[in-house]
Amino acid sequence: MSKSDDLARIIIGCKNGDSECFSQLVDVYAGRCYGYFYRLTGNKEISDDLLSELFVKMVEKIGSQKGGSFEGWLFKTASNIFYDYLRDKQRQKKLFEIKGNQSELKSTKTERLEDEKIDKLQVQLKKLDMDTKELIMLRFYSGLSFKEMADMRSEPIGTTLSKLHRGLKKLRELMEQ
Amino acid sequence: MSNQNEENLKDLFEKFLDPGDAEKAAEDIYKAEQYLRENPAPGPADTLIAGIKAGVSQAVLHRRKVNLYRKLAYQMVAAAAAIIVLVSVTARLTEKNTPEKLITASTSSKMIWNDTDLTTLTTEIEQAEDDMLALHTDQNGNGHKDTELTELEINITEIKNNFWKG
Numbered sequence: 439m440s441k442s443d444d445l446a447r448i449i450i451g452c453k454n455g456d457s458e459c460f461s462q463l464v465d466v467y468a469g470r471c472y473g474y475f476y477r478l479t480g481n482k483e484i485s486d487d488l489l490s491e492l493f494v495k496m497v498e499k500i501g502s503q504k505g506g507s508f509e510g511w512l513f514k515t516a517s518n519i520f521y522d523y524l525r526d527k528q529r530q531k532k533l534f535e536i537k538g539n540q541s542e543l544k545s546t547k548t549e550r551l552e553d554e555k556i557d558k559l560q561v562q563l564k565k566l567d568m569d570t571k572e573l574i575m576l577r578f579y580s581g582l583s584f585k586e587m588a589d590m591r592s593e594p595i596g597t598t599l600s601k602l603h604r605g606l607k608k609l610r611e612l613m614e615q
Numbered sequence: 616m617s618n619q620n621e622e623n624l625k626d627l628f629e630k631f632l633d634p635g636d637a638e639k640a641a642e643d644i645y646k647a648e649q650y651l652r653e654n655p656a657p658g659p660a661d662t663l664i665a666g667i668k669a670g671v672s673q674a675v676l677h678r679r680k681v682n683l684y685r686k687l688a689y690q691m692v693a694a695a696a697a698i699i700v701l702v703s704v705t706a707r708l709t710e711k712n713t714p715e716k717l718i719t720a721s722t723s724s725k726m727i728w729n730d731t732d733l734t735t736l737t738t739e740i741e742q743a744e745d746d747m748l749a750l751h752t753d754q755n756g757n758g759h760k761d762t763e764l765t766e767l768e769i770n771i772t773e774i775k776n777n778f779w780k781g
Contacts, residue, residue, distance in 0.1 A: 455675055457672045469658050472657075485659075486660075489659060490670060493667050493670070494670055494674050496671075559650060584622060584627060599631065603644060606644050607647065610646055613647075
């Protein structure tokens with residue numbers, strides 16, 4: 439049985455509410471999805487939370503996955519979760535600014551710097567804008583085609599191609615400095 | 616991890632750029648992604664995976680329960696709808712039957728006068744006619760004419776009352 443047949447069987451099992459199939463899906467995708475979240479947030483704890491949220495959401499929404507690429511659907515969900523997290527963080531930041539409570543923000547920054555020391559790539563990724571960074575990570579971890587990515591982002595394929603090329607070129611320059 | 620979708624980047628870029636630039640752009644992407652391959656992100660901890668699997672199992676159970684309740688709710692709604700339809704159809708049929716019942720009632724009021732009653736009434740009327748005839752016959756020789764006439768009138772009134780009483 440081929441890999442895609444196996445995956446198809448697992449997905450059908452998940453849609454039928456089979457816990458074992460969900461466990462298999464976690465084994466298959468946890469690493470890639472964790473990498474996606476980690477490279478975007480640069481924080482292990484946040485990545486842990488986002489990964490857990492992704493799989494719980496997957497159980498809730500698996501019925502809405504009708505045909506098409508499963509990776510496309512999964513990473514679209516992951517992307518939505520990430521942007522929800524960003525919006526929530528932005529709201530909290532505004533709230534702290536209003537209250538004048540900066541101590542919480544400082545501790546978050548310290549956590550981030552600790553993580554950033556782990557590898558040079560993470561430091562350089564921080565220098566890219568969020569949209570470009572998300573596109574690079576989507577391409578790298580989801581393995582989707584440019585056509586699928588363009589569809590997911592509701593933009594022409596030329597735009598996706600151009601944004602990714604510009605972003606990766608910049609990242610390469612930063613890494614070679 | 617890139618190129619697993621086996622896209623030919625050079626061909627793709629050639630749709631938008633001239634062949635020389637397309638080749639360079641494809642190379643830029645490949646070399647930059649090489650940094651991502653050489654610096655893999657840390658993987659999720661085993662405890663996290665175990666926790667996620669436990670959470671997923673719970674979520675599956677919860678989903679099953681929700682689906683069961685939803686199914687029950689749909690069945691109850693269907694049953695309620697069937698009852699409503701049944702009641703409304705019955706009510707409609709009852710409405711249709713009501714005038715017939717009224718007709719039956721009025722018919723039965725006519726039927727209060729059965730054959731025995733009619734015979735009695737006919738006998739009483741004949742009796743009254745005989746009395747009237749006897750009065751006419753005794754008109755010149757009988758002094759009790761007035762009294763008998765009054766009795767006859769009382770009889771007629773009684774017959775009339777009995778008639779309306781049914």
